[in-house]
Amino acid sequence: GDQVEQSPSALSLHEGTGSALRCNFTTTMRAVQWFQQNSRGSLINLFYLASGTKENGRLKSTFNSKESYSTLHIRDAQLEDSGTYFCAAEGFYNQGKLIFGQGTKLSIKP
């Protein structure tokens, strides 16, 4: 079935630095979403993309459907950015069925 491979599984950054998270898809996906899960377990929707790039504050996400990947860039990381980040994607032939990646656990150090 459709698979979403997320990397890295864990990432540690110092405050003020940045990095990128990535999701690769085994089939062509219609759209991707990115979520942050905080320490209390709440999932917050960060981005929805059907194509191209979106930016919100220190976060930027890109979705390349043709090459089957999406990225989430974090710049100037802050302590409150800590948490687990998930991507989720929907195939063209399964309306409404979102498949989640395994997540990237992000730790921000002072």
Place this chain on the structure above:
Amino acid sequence: GGIITQTPKFLIGQEGQKLTLKCQQNFNHDTMYWYRQDSGKGLRLIYYSITENDLQKGDLSEGYDASREKKSSFSLTVTSAQKNEMAVFLCASSIRDTLYFGAGTRLSVL
């Protein structure tokens, strides 16, 4: 703004017991989802529903039933709880593909 309410927040069951989890949303969203999250892992789709009285199986539907009798509510039944099972069950709803999550029901089986 809307809210997704999951009840109960914590559920302790006995092996073999039938357990029901409830989810209500006041977004007036068409599509609703049930996901299971095991500790330190990603979300796996159990059931979803694209409209009232519709049910679609996810990858993890075995051992579960679901019911969408009203647009605003989506319930999930664990048909026979497994001993030592521990997981968080997350309900979500979506419109135009952006997903919003409830706070979760934490299940422990003794």
